[in-house]
Amino acid sequence: MSSQSGPEKPLTPAQTAKPYGTAAKEAAKRAPAKPTTAASLSDSPAVIxxxxxxxxxxKLETRTATVNANNIARVANSQLTTNDDKLLPLMSLxxxxxxEKFPSTSAGIAKLQLTTVDAILKALEAERSGNEEAKRERLRLHIGLTPNPA
Incomplete structure (x- = not known):
């Protein structure tokens, strides 16, 4: 008498999941490494x-970790009660x-040069249009602070 077991059940996504960070290692095994040139550093993500x-x-793993860290900093910054409380700095995406030159307190935002405000917004990949007041207000919001009262 031969015993037959029924058709095998497919594995669930949880059973086939790989530990975090192994995707890059596996891709390295499959794809031959190509030399990095100065021109390729400025290419689009699709080309890279x-x-x-x-x-x-x-790059994707770095960006994801940075977004997560920035979100944690924003939540902490949203709990500050005075302009002199220390801000948790955000990281460049x-x-x-x-x-660089991230304000240490919310009061420090008003003291930043406009070029520094622009540089911080650029590092956060935030909109940089508008006048100086609009940019400083946008920066406050990206840091996790409430808008300045009218």
């Missing part, structure tokens, strides 16, 4: 992904590093 999938995945 085709040329070097490992680098594209690493492109580099994943703390933004």
């Amino acid at each position: 992904a085709k040329e070097d999938p490992v680098k594209a995945i690493e 492109k580099t994943g590093k703390p933004i």
Whole structure:
């Protein structure tokens, strides 16, 4: 007598999931590494992904970690009660590093030069249009602060 077990059940996504961070390592095994040139550093994400999938995945992982860290900082900053409370600095979405010349307090936003406000908004990939007041208000919102009262 031969025993037959029924058709095998397909694995669930949880059973086939890989540990975080292994996607880049597996892509490196599948795709041969190509030399990085100065021109390829400025290419679009789609071009980078085709040329070097490992680098594209690493950039995506950096951006995701940065977005998460910035969201945590925004929540903490939203709980401040005075203009002299210390802000948690945000990080650049492109580099994943703390933004240079980030104000230490909400009172420091008014003291920033307009070029610095623009640079911070650019690092956060935020809209930079409008007058000086609109830009400072936008920065306050991106940091997690409430709008200035009228």
